[in-house]
Amino acid sequence: MIIPLIRERRRREQEDPSYEKPNDFLQHLMDGGQEIHDDVETTVQRLMVTYLGSxxxxxxxxxxxxxxxxxxxxxxxxxxxxxxxxxxxxxxxxxxxxxxxxxxxxxxxxxxxxxPTLLSFNAIVIQYGMLGDAPNWPE
Known part of the structure; x- marks a missing residue:
């Protein structure tokens, strides 16, 4: 999903003089990496590292x-x-x-x-019906 978006942005940046770069984190990663590596895979790797560090x-x-x-x-x-x-x-x-x-x-x-936590309440309806005086669960 990300790779086609990066490729499309790079293509438009090169071909369309009226193209305005989006002001978002992905564009920041794309712009920041152009001096070192200008490939799509490096940008995706940077994005994944950011997710892992978040x-x-x-x-x-x-x-x-x-x-x-x-x-x-x-x-x-x-x-x-x-x-x-x-x-x-x-x-x-x-x-x-x-x-x-x-x-x-x-x-x-x-x-x-x-x-993502063991302290969360997991509610899964196993059988439809009444819960005390509460309304019926929809099927």
Whole structure:
């Protein structure tokens, strides 16, 4: 997902004189590495190192989402298509992230089912029905 985005940005930067670089972390990594290495793989490696250094729970969350994607490859293409569609509309912005509803849902469900801490409450409905005087759980 990141590699095509980096390649597209580099292509537009070289070919389109009116291209304005996005003001985001990925662009910062791309610009900062041009003096040393100007390849896509190095930029992706820098991004992964940043994720790994961002804190244990963030690393666990990102890794768990990736594990869940590997376990459920049927979700990869719909998530990829949603990201491409949203990014085509307005680029990589905060609003674009908010517009990725499927991605948000997948990540939330991944974190809900496998939280990064043992102290989290895991609620999985095994049987539908009543909980005391509470309303019925929807099926």
């Amino acid at each position: 804190g244990p729970s963030t690393v666990i969350d990102v890794a768990q989402v990736l594990f869940d994607l590997c376990a459920h490859p049927e979700y990869v293409e719909p998530l990829r298509q949603e990201a491409l569609e949203v990014l085509r509309k307005g680029g990589y912005t905060k609003q674009a992230l908010a517009d990725m509803k499927k991605m948000d849902s997948f990540m939330r469900e991944s974190q809900r089912l496998r939280p």
